[in-house]
Amino acid sequence: MRSAWFFALILLAVIPGQTMSQMGAPAATPAELVATYENLADVILGAKASEKQLVLSILATTYGHAEAAYARTTAEMQAGMDVKPHIERLATFVSHLGNEGDASVAAVRKRLLEGGHHHNAEGERQGIYDPGFVVVTRSAKAVFLGAARNLGRLAGSPNAQQLREEWEKVKKEYQSLTQ
Amino acid sequence: MSIESATGKAVAALLGLLGAAWLAAAPPEQTFRFVDAAAESGLTGLTLAGRPEKDHLLDSAGTGAAWLDFDRDGLLDIYIVNGWKLSGNQIVEKGPNRLYRNRGDGTFQDVTKRAGVADTEHWGSGVAVADYDDDGWDDILVTNFGPNVLYRNRGDGTFENRAAAAGIEAPGWNTGASFFDADGDSDLDLYIASYIEATLQDVLDAKRSLDWKGLDKVAFGPFGLEGALDRFFLSDGRGHFQEATESAGLRDRVRGFGFAVRAADFDEDGDFDLYIANDSDANYFYRNQGDGKFEEIALWNGSAFDANGAAQAGMGVAVGDATGDGLIDLFVTNFSEDVSTFYRALGDGFFEDATTWAGLSKPTWPSLSWGTAFADLDKDGDLELVIANGHIYPQVDRHPEYSMTYPQLNQLFENDSEGRFQERTGEAGPGFQVRLSSRGLAVADYDNDGDLDLLFTNLDAPPTLLRNDSPGGNWLTVVCEVPPGQGGLTGTRVRVEAGGKVLLRDIASSDSFLSRHDPRPHFGLGSAGRAEKVEVTWPDGSRTAMLDVAANQFLTVRKASDGPRPD
Numbered sequence: 001m002r003s004a005w006f007f008a009l010i011l012l013a014v015i016p017g018q019t020m021s022q023m024g025a026p027a028a029t030p031a032e033l034v035a036t037y038e039n040l041a042d043v044i045l046g047a048k049a050s051e052k053q054l055v056l057s058i059l060a061t062t063y064g065h066a067e068a069a070y071a072r073t074t075a076e077m078q079a080g081m082d083v084k085p086h087i088e089r090l091a092t093f094v095s096h097l098g099n100e101g102d103a104s105v106a107a108v109r110k111r112l113l114e115g116g117h118h119h120n121a122e123g124e125r126q127g128i129y130d131p132g133f134v135v136v137t138r139s140a141k142a143v144f145l146g147a148a149r150n151l152g153r154l155a156g157s158p159n160a161q162q163l164r165e166e167w168e169k170v171k172k173e174y175q176s177l178t179q
Numbered sequence: 180m181s182i183e184s185a186t187g188k189a190v191a192a193l194l195g196l197l198g199a200a201w202l203a204a205a206p207p208e209q210t211f212r213f214v215d216a217a218a219e220s221g222l223t224g225l226t227l228a229g230r231p232e233k234d235h236l237l238d239s240a241g242t243g244a245a246w247l248d249f250d251r252d253g254l255l256d257i258y259i260v261n262g263w264k265l266s267g268n269q270i271v272e273k274g275p276n277r278l279y280r281n282r283g284d285g286t287f288q289d290v291t292k293r294a295g296v297a298d299t300e301h302w303g304s305g306v307a308v309a310d311y312d313d314d315g316w317d318d319i320l321v322t323n324f325g326p327n328v329l330y331r332n333r334g335d336g337t338f339e340n341r342a343a344a345a346g347i348e349a350p351g352w353n354t355g356a357s358f359f360d361a362d363g364d365s366d367l368d369l370y371i372a373s374y375i376e377a378t379l380q381d382v383l384d385a386k387r388s389l390d391w392k393g394l395d396k397v398a399f400g401p402f403g404l405e406g407a408l409d410r411f412f413l414s415d416g417r418g419h420f421q422e423a424t425e426s427a428g429l430r431d432r433v434r435g436f437g438f439a440v441r442a443a444d445f446d447e448d449g450d451f452d453l454y455i456a457n458d459s460d461a462n463y464f465y466r467n468q469g470d471g472k473f474e475e476i477a478l479w480n481g482s483a484f485d486a487n488g489a490a491q492a493g494m495g496v497a498v499g500d501a502t503g504d505g506l507i508d509l510f511v512t513n514f515s516e517d518v519s520t521f522y523r524a525l526g527d528g529f530f531e532d533a534t535t536w537a538g539l540s541k542p543t544w545p546s547l548s549w550g551t552a553f554a555d556l557d558k559d560g561d562l563e564l565v566i567a568n569g570h571i572y573p574q575v576d577r578h579p580e581y582s583m584t585y586p587q588l589n590q591l592f593e594n595d596s597e598g599r600f601q602e603r604t605g606e607a608g609p610g611f612q613v614r615l616s617s618r619g620l621a622v623a624d625y626d627n628d629g630d631l632d633l634l635f636t637n638l639d640a641p642p643t644l645l646r647n648d649s650p651g652g653n654w655l656t657v658v659c660e661v662p663p664g665q666g667g668l669t670g671t672r673v674r675v676e677a678g679g680k681v682l683l684r685d686i687a688s689s690d691s692f693l694s695r696h697d698p699r700p701h702f703g704l705g706s707a708g709r710a711e712k713v714e715v716t717w718p719d720g721s722r723t724a725m726l727d728v729a730a731n732q733f734l735t736v737r738k739a740s741d742g743p744r745p746d
Binding site: 091092094095096098099103104106107110113114116130131138141142145148149151152153156 | 432460484525
């Protein structure tokens with residue numbers, strides 16, 4: 001509906017131009033239309049860049065939560081406390097890194113796909129990205145999801161060494177993905 | 180060496196060669212033999228499925244089937260859900276669902292009309308069976324493209340639709356459903372999956388617009404269509420339900436294209452979890468927190484994606500201990516040119532994709548798969564795997580260069596007892612050599628001869644009933660009974676110890692693809708003539724155990740009455 005309004009405004013803006021072309025102006029696309037298209041191209045390309053920045057922000061926020069969950073887990077483990085909920089929370093955040101966001105983000109991604117938008121269309125064709133993914137590659141996804149499952153399994157029998165090893169995998173993958 | 184001895188050795192060698200050749204030529208003992216007995220049994224009704232060219236996904240989604248003993252005569256009856264027939268944008272015929280009563284002589288009587296369960300007003304989808312009102316009689320939930328129908332069993336051979344009164348009509352494209360006790364209050368709650376948002380007009384007006392390999396136009400979707408929301412209904416224990424999707428933590432936030440739903444205690448913590456196979460989306464695993472609240476953990480318990488982290492086109496689900504380690508594994512059927520995925524249980528509700536390890540990658544790649552089941556078809560103490568196959572695009576038949584067909588063989592895989600499978604389709608008798616476009620699969624011992632038979636629904640064709648004529652070992656079937664008012668059978672687990680093995684089964688209201696299996700747990704015992712122990716864990720957690728049970732019988736185990744339930 002919003003896009004319909006947008007194009008209605010564009011049409012209103014270019015009607016005088018059309019009239020001029022009918023009166024014998026050069027056989028070229030009216031400059032107003034080209035200019036509008038230029039502006040639209042800026043918006044489209046800008047939106048794509050913004051999408052990447054937004055997804056990076058989502059990942060940064062998720063990673064921050066994961067980092068905090070890891071810190072809390074290790075601290076409370078040393079204090080001999082029950083850390084199962086914290087480890088599961090950590091596993092959840094790491095899985096969200098792999099999924100490039102939680103279910104709410106996935107819903108937005110699905111909506112974009114339904115509308116035909118593929119941020120990395122060529123990367124998808126090459127098998128580097130899953131449909132709609134912006135930053136997280138398939139290989140990174142596999143690392144995050146594998147680590148998430150391993151972390152989740154540790155919740156039942158916490159082990160500081162294994163926890164650290166899994167977290168280091170996550171840290172390394174995240175840094176390589178976002179640098 | 181003398182001439183005689185040389186000749187003698189040559190003759191001996193020749194005889195040896197001939198003997199070896201004879202041995203090699205002798206047919207091996209056939210492990211499996213299945214024969215289609217549908218026509219002779221009276222199962223002749225067509226399952227209607229839209230237009231021949233399958234212009235809309237609804238035309239090709241198919242329907243489910245259920246085994247149930249609606250009249251409590253000890254014989255398993257059949258309920259088959261039906262669709263509609265279209266021609267262009269016109270409705271040509273509204274197919275009746277059918278209830279077939281088992282006569283006990285290998286034949287069935289169509290009692291649909293008398294029972295009042297045809298439901299021709301709706302295009303049917305799936306079926307779940309449970310005693311939702313806890314009166315001792317199995318009721319039938321039919322999920323529809325449109326409002327659902329809940330057939331309450333009156334106990335006199337007739338049914339009444341109580342869906343509106345129960346509050347579960349939930350119009351939409353409803354698919355898989357599962358009754359289970361979500362909150363531990365001994366009544367059955369209900370989860371219903373949905374596929375896509377679509378109206379009947381959308382279906383009637385559909386044009387094939389999806390480009391298939393640059394060669395043909397096929398039905399559009401599900402990508403590009405809006406997923407429909409799954410729903411969860413909490414029972415009040417008096418036959419009414421209240422939608423509680425949000426409060427139970429079961430909000431379908433991704434709007435997954437939902438198909439199969441299976442409830443089970445996957446993490447063995449004493450409550451019922453939920454697994455939902457989504458088409459083209461991550462599958463869901465809802466872990467029950469113990470208080471009827473759920474958390475979706477498939478992303479980190481290993482059951483959302485395949486080993487590469489890719490979402491697949493989940494259709495049907497098989498549940499069972501395929502590896503014999505005492506843990507419940509999952510098998511999810513998927514689209515063609517992709518494997519169907521075997522999720523090996525790791526314990527505590529975690530899984531890993533072990534499809535290649537199980538030998539299932541290559542043989543499941545070409546087929547488009549739907550219904551599926553783990554079942555001990557040769558009674559040797561491990562679970563075979565059966566898959567119902569059939570493409571959704573009839574147009575693939577125009578392009579034989581892709582070695583893909585619209586009608587496909589259903590498949591049978593033999594278990595090596597540790598969860599590695601060998602395909603036996605070609606050696607499984609004439610019933611497995613028929614190509615159709617199958618969808619639902621429901622397993623039951625309909626002739627009460629101690630082995631499990633297979634019922635398939637097929638698009639635009641009558642069902643297939645594969646009678647199991649295979650040789651095999653000893654067996655035990657456990658018939659669980661719960662007095663009315665005690666919460667019913669759904670969710671009951673049975674554990675059998677026999678011949679050094681521990682065998683597990685559970686009773687579910689739905690399984691496979693929109694279907695329901697025999698509610699009487701069946702166990703192959705191999706050469707063991709007795710089971711050392713049979714233990715039944717009832718849905719409320721109480722247990723009944725029996726020791727030293729003879730093989731080759733239907734063993735009835737009754738739950739002790741625990742008095743009336745408090746309000």
